[in-house]
Structures are given as C-alpha cells and as structure tokens.
Amino acid sequence: MKVTIKEVAKKAGVSASTVSRVVGNYGYVGEKNRKKILAVIRELDYHPNAIARSMVKKSTSTIGLVITDITNPFFAYLARGVEEVAWQHGYTLILANTDEDLTKEQAIVSALLEKQVDGLILVPASSSPTPHLQEVLKREMPLTLVDRRVKDCLVDVIMVNNQDGARQAVAYLIERGHRRIGMVYDNPEISTNMERLAGYREAFRDAGLTIPEDLVRSCQYTQQSAYAVVAQLLKVENPPTAIFTANNFMTLGAVKAVREAGLQIPTHIALVGFDDLDWNEYNLPQLTSVAQPVHEMGKVAAQRLIARLKGEKTPPLEIRLNTRFIIRQSC
Amino acid sequence: MKVTIKEVAKKAGVSASTVSRVVGNYGYVGEKNRKKILAVIRELDYHPNAIARSMVKKSTSTIGLVITDITNPFFAYLARGVEEVAWQHGYTLILANTDEDLTKEQAIVSALLEKQVDGLILVPASSSPTPHLQEVLKREMPLTLVDRRVKDCLVDVIMVNNQDGARQAVAYLIERGHRRIGMVYDNPEISTNMERLAGYREAFRDAGLTIPEDLVRSCQYTQQSAYAVVAQLLKVENPPTAIFTANNFMTLGAVKAVREAGLQIPTHIALVGFDDLDWNEYNLPQLTSVAQPVHEMGKVAAQRLIARLKGEKTPPLEIRLNTRFIIRQSC
DNA sequence: GCTATATGTAATAACGTTCTCACATTTTAG
DNA sequence: CTAAAATGTGAGAACGTTATTACATATAGC
Numbered sequence: 253m254k255v256t257i258k259e260v261a262k263k264a265g266v267s268a269s270t271v272s273r274v275v276g277n278y279g280y281v282g283e284k285n286r287k288k289i290l291a292v293i294r295e296l297d298y299h300p301n302a303i304a305r306s307m308v309k310k311s312t313s314t315i316g317l318v319i320t321d322i323t324n325p326f327f328a329y330l331a332r333g334v335e336e337v338a339w340q341h342g343y344t345l346i347l348a349n350t351d352e353d354l355t356k357e358q359a360i361v362s363a364l365l366e367k368q369v370d371g372l373i374l375v376p377a378s379s380s381p382t383p384h385l386q387e388v389l390k391r392e393m394p395l396t397l398v399d400r401r402v403k404d405c406l407v408d409v410i411m412v413n414n415q416d417g418a419r420q421a422v423a424y425l426i427e428r429g430h431r432r433i434g435m436v437y438d439n440p441e442i443s444t445n446m447e448r449l450a451g452y453r454e455a456f457r458d459a460g461l462t463i464p465e466d467l468v469r470s471c472q473y474t475q476q477s478a479y480a481v482v483a484q485l486l487k488v489e490n491p492p493t494a495i496f497t498a499n500n501f502m503t504l505g506a507v508k509a510v511r512e513a514g515l516q517i518p519t520h521i522a523l524v525g526f527d528d529l530d531w532n533e534y535n536l537p538q539l540t541s542v543a544q545p546v547h548e549m550g551k552v553a554a555q556r557l558i559a560r561l562k563g564e565k566t567p568p569l570e571i572r573l574n575t576r577f578i579i580r581q582s583c
Numbered sequence: 584m585k586v587t588i589k590e591v592a593k594k595a596g597v598s599a600s601t602v603s604r605v606v607g608n609y610g611y612v613g614e615k616n617r618k619k620i621l622a623v624i625r626e627l628d629y630h631p632n633a634i635a636r637s638m639v640k641k642s643t644s645t646i647g648l649v650i651t652d653i654t655n656p657f658f659a660y661l662a663r664g665v666e667e668v669a670w671q672h673g674y675t676l677i678l679a680n681t682d683e684d685l686t687k688e689q690a691i692v693s694a695l696l697e698k699q700v701d702g703l704i705l706v707p708a709s710s711s712p713t714p715h716l717q718e719v720l721k722r723e724m725p726l727t728l729v730d731r732r733v734k735d736c737l738v739d740v741i742m743v744n745n746q747d748g749a750r751q752a753v754a755y756l757i758e759r760g761h762r763r764i765g766m767v768y769d770n771p772e773i774s775t776n777m778e779r780l781a782g783y784r785e786a787f788r789d790a791g792l793t794i795p796e797d798l799v800r801s802c803q804y805t806q807q808s809a810y811a812v813v814a815q816l817l818k819v820e821n822p823p824t825a826i827f828t829a830n831n832f833m834t835l836g837a838v839k840a841v842r843e844a845g846l847q848i849p850t851h852i853a854l855v856g857f858d859d860l861d862w863n864e865y866n867l868p869q870l871t872s873v874a875q876p877v878h879e880m881g882k883v884a885a886q887r888l889i890a891r892l893k894g895e896k897t898p899p900l901e902i903r904l905n906t907r908f909i910i911r912q913s914c
Numbered sequence: 915g916c917t918a919t920a921t922g923t924a925a926t927a928a929c930g931t932t933c934t935c936a937c938a939t940t941t942t943a944g
Numbered sequence: 945c946t947a948a949a950a951t952g953t954g955a956g957a958a959c960g961t962t963a964t965t966a967c968a969t970a971t972a973g974c
Contacts (some may be wrong), residue, residue: 307959
C-alpha cells in the first residue's frame, strides 16, 4: 500500500498537520518533532501525493505544451527550451502534437483543461480565433502563443522577426545578382508564412525591382508537396536562378527537386531557407539559411507563462526575437 | 469561478451522483434527467476536474516519458510513437529530459512518482540498477525500458537487435574489402553500446579476421568528442579505410573529422553509422546506415506499458525489433 | 506578577470527484 | 396479486492533502 501523510503522522506520534508543515516547510515545528518526522519519512519512504496537494492548492505545477510535431527539429528544440525553464521553476510538462489539425488541437486543449494544467504554451494550428482558445481565455488560464499569432487573441506571443529575416535573405540573393528568385511557402492561414512572404516582397521593393509573381508558390506543409512545387518551378520558362524556402520542410523538398533536375547548388541554382538545422551545416554544399533562436524562443515562452502564473498582470506582450542570417555555400 | 459538478446538479435539480453517472456513462439514469443534465452541462460549459477524479480513482491516465534529450531526432521519433498510442488510449504524456545525468534522472523519476503517473517509459541513463528505479518497482508502478537494458531490472524492455545490426554493417564493409575498420562508440556503461561493439567483433570473427583493436575507440556522448576521437583515428599509422559509428552523434562527428582531414567519402574512406536520419538521405554522399524502427519502438513501448496498466501479469518481455541496413553511397 | 507575543500542536473543514449504500419506484414473472 | 427483479435517485463517505482555527505553553517586556 501507498504510505500517506497520516501513517507518517501516526508513526511519529504527531498530527498530519505537523507532518504537512515539515514537508511544506512552513509554520512552526519543534526541532525535536521535525527530526523525528524526517526520520519517519525516510524510514517509510514517504512521497507526498501531488494530486491531493493539487486538489487543495488548486494548482498542479504542470504546464501544457501543444506543438504540431515533435519530430520536426524546430519543435524539438522549442520543447527543450520550454522544458528547461519549466523544470527549473518546478513545473512539469505535458506534451501533445496536433499535426496542424484543428480538431486534434481542440481535443488536446480540452483534455489539458480537464487535467487542470496551470497554463498553456501553444503553437496554434490556425490564425483564426477558435472556440477552444476562447475557452482557455474565458477560464483565465494563462496562455502563451509561440511562432504564430492568432487574430484577436490578446496574450503573450513569442515569435521571430519573420519579415526582416526573409527580407535579409532575399536581399542577399538580389545583391548577388539574382532577379528570378522563387519563393515557396505553405499554409497562408499561418501568420508566420505571410510575414516571410512579406519579407520576400519587401526585399524586391527595397531594391526597386518588380516581384516575379510567377515564381511565388504556396504548397502543403510537407516535404513532398514542396518537392512537387519546386520541381514545377524549375520547368517554368525563364526558370528561377535562386529559391527561397519558408521553412525546413520546404528546404528539404527543394534540395531534392533541384538535385533530381540534375542541377548543382550553387553553380546552377542558389538556395536559401528559413530555419537552420544541424543538417544545413553538414550538408554539402553547406546551406545558407535564416537561423531562428528556437531554443531561446522556448525559454522565453516558458518565462512569460510562468510570470503570468505568478500573477503578473501587465498587458500582453508580442516578443520578437531576431533571426540570424548564416551565410554558407549554397548561393 | 470554475463550475463544479454540484452546480450542474443544482441547476438540473438532481444530485451530484446522478450527474456523475451521466458524465461517467454508467449506472441507471432516467432519460429525462439525462437530457436535462446534458443540456445544463453544455449551458454552464462544465468540464469535469480530472484531478479530483484521479483522487478517488487512484489513477491519473498519465504516463511519464523520460528520455535523455528530445533534441536528438532518435528520441523525438520515439516520443512521437509513444505519444500516438498513449493518446489513442486516453493517456497524456509528461515529458522530461535527463541529459544522461543520473542525478537528474532520479529527480525526474521522483517528481513523476509524486505526480502519480500511472506508469513510466524510460531510457535509463545507466545500466546499473539505481535506487530510484528500485523505488518504482517497489511501488509496483509499471515501468517499460526503451533502447537500453538495466541489470536485474525485470520489466519489459524494447530494444533493437543491436549486435546483429552492427554485425551486418561491419560484415558489409569487410565484404567490400575493408580490413582496417575503425569503430567509435560512447559510454560503455550503456548496454546498447556494448552490443554494437559485440556486433563489430562478431563480424570480424565470422570472417575469420583479427580485430584491429587499435581502431576501436570510445568517447563521450557528444559530437565534439566523436569528432576528436575520429580525428585522432585518422592520424594513426596505417589508418582505417572505413569507420563504423555507434550512433547519430558519433556519425556527425566522424563526417566532420573526415572532411576536415581533407578526405573524400567514399573515395578515401568509407562510413557507416547506426541510426538513420532524414539527414543521411539528404547528405552528399548519401550515408549508408543501420536504420532503427524508432517510431515503432515508441509505439510498442507504449503498448506494453498500457497492457501492464490494464493489469496484464505475464512475465517481463524483452522485445527486439529488427534494424534495417540501408545501403547508400558512403562505402 | 501579569500581559503580550512568540512558538508549537491538533482538530477539522475544505478541494471536486466517484462509489457504495439505502431506499424508492416501476416492471416482470409466476 | 404478490414477490422478485430492474430501474432510478440521493446521501454521504472516501481519496490525501493543506489551511484555518483554536488552544496550549513558553518567553519576553514592563
């Protein structure tokens, strides 16, 4: 049988209250009793039941982390950052993947609400306000969004400077003489993509050039889809001399399509992508890319959330971390 | 304020018991009352409190997943597999990273015990039986080990056939004429490494060749360490013509060292590694490697654990999944 | 010496559920 | 028609904690 606080109390010849005080380290406890209780705790190997504690404290010291897919290194690093600071502050993490599926997201959020998580860190599957997010707000459960914004959702959001990151990358391509620059991005429903697209456009405007709209393509959020779109792009008359991809999946698809078309990077075509993975450094040629401080994003997200959990009431923040443009050999 | 079962009961003009019965879908409930209650639940937007439920049910529908680092794609895929079947069965997942640190592992396990997880899936940081794992067993909390074995720990273990996977890879190298085959592995404390090393040795024995012991090196569990060791290996007199690396970190380090030494793969040196990542396929040259069914391992681990949670009492299983040897262009 | 204050402890009520009874009422069987 | 079985409901205990209250006892200040 599990040993409870009462059994410890009994064996130590005190009341449960007293044991609770030494475990929780508050209030007055006589030195003699404290020693005795500590000894009994060790002897019986007593571990307090956090569930029972949550019941009365109305707090679980648990935060929900809802991402789209832990298999994507971007989210793995994000999760890592979140976990580190959460753990530091005594919180544990419930992890769930939505696969960009709103129905799943809503089921997950609902389950997490029932489990009474203290707060939620979420990478939303849609930028439209959804009922289940309204629900979270209505219950005044702290919520922090990461990577993507949700319309009319006034909470802390941690993102990178997508537009500027993209602008910088495309400007670099333009500077190196490229004019026919293709761009591939996915779901326009997601704020991040639109911002990166805006950055692409901005670079052209800044340079006083007209945007090659025929080379701007959107696709599904899979490598295969990006592959298909890029393959198509390469067959266009007056094909692109460079391609900018909006995230790591797209980059992978692009590399594949380019190689299969028998083109060499960077000799025949230049490639720059958003997201920097270990992969990019080890690939040959090493890929030039826009690096996001993902780990840091996770940490900041957790910090924001925990600040809210501690009662911070300041107005919602939109935090933009800066990307870093890493020049390697693919241009 | 949060709405509780009592408020629903009051508004519906019934007792809490009755509401509980319709929510939990058990026992007798009159059709009229059921309708009414359901309506009230929707109206008040009642969500049952899982914590309170856990309290009485003595089960949290939560399982702990303790890995070393979610940032390692191996574990990300593992986590993904676990999460999928856990979620399917109505369990949520608490995730934590040990960084191969026993002290951290012990703190994590302790925290998860307190949080009353129903069971634990763990990638142990050490193959020696540790007090905190004994603790888990003593409390009869179902435990499933993944990837690594722990001495005298009689629980389900999910692993791959490490020795055979390694043997196959090295045999392939031998078959292609290599004799001076280096091997790099990390922490010999971990069963997985020893098995892979055994596979390496087995391949040589099978071929009736003597093992080039001077080329067998162990290092830390980091890319940098592998890099250093491989760099050293390349400077040996009569250097290796091929290198077998025991996991993805080691492979990365090896690639880097080989490149910096100005050697070409596979012209000057052949490379085979354990673990197959997306990376391996996209790298140039594409890396020959021993692929593990990681996602499947995660799923099987979760299935085993859940079977135990449902009361299965059969003796502990050691499940070995087969690796797949993927021949690409690095040999 | 007598209030104040500090120190130490126990009893008890929450927390929000589920579950076991007990008790009605209705239906079925013979 | 009556006993037994099926259906429906509510009261109240239990789950393992923490927190509030009340009651001691010891120490200090005057």
